[in-house]
Amino acid sequence: MHSWFFWTILSMVTFGAWGFFPKLAVNYISSGSAVIYQVAGGLLVGVVGLGLLNFRPEAHPMGILFALLTGITGILGTFFYYLAASRGQIAIVAGVTGLYPLVTILLAMVFLHETLVLKQVIGLCCAVVAIILLAG
Numbered sequence: 001m002h003s004w005f006f007w008t009i010l011s012m013v014t015f016g017a018w019g020f021f022p023k024l025a026v027n028y029i030s031s032g033s034a035v036i037y038q039v040a041g042g043l044l045v046g047v048v049g050l051g052l053l054n055f056r057p058e059a060h061p062m063g064i065l066f067a068l069l070t071g072i073t074g075i076l077g078t079f080f081y082y083l084a085a086s087r088g089q090i091a092i093v094a095g096v097t098g099l100y101p102l103v104t105i106l107l108a109m110v111f112l113h114e115t116l117v118l119k120q121v122i123g124l125c126c127a128v129v130a131i132i133l134l135a136g
Helices: 005-025 031-052 061-087 090-097 101-111 118-135
Strands: none
Touching: 005 031, 005 061, 005 090, 031 061, 061 090, 090 118, 101 118
8 A cells, every 4th residue: 555545545534524514613603703713723733733843843934935825725715615615505515625626736737847647637627527517
């Protein structure tokens, strides 16, 4: 088994739960309030992470910049996700949102000059069709 596979499965399961819990949260509180509490949960994870790094995380200006941008876009995306979850069926909202790798792949192609083979392009086209079918 590849060294990345175990962590990928854990990521899939936790992101799956992440996609489900907002629908429960917005049944009781507003989208904005839910994001605040989610950030608090993230801070708890961050404090544990700091402890594991002996409170000395690595520091490089570009690494810090991109990590901050990751946090900003992640929380903004989460806020938009909560808004969508409060207005639509979570199965549809999660299905369409879960196709976010399309954006990641396009960014990787443009900025990192990564390439795809025909089979992967066909897979991406299927994902676009999935968005159309789910949203329709």
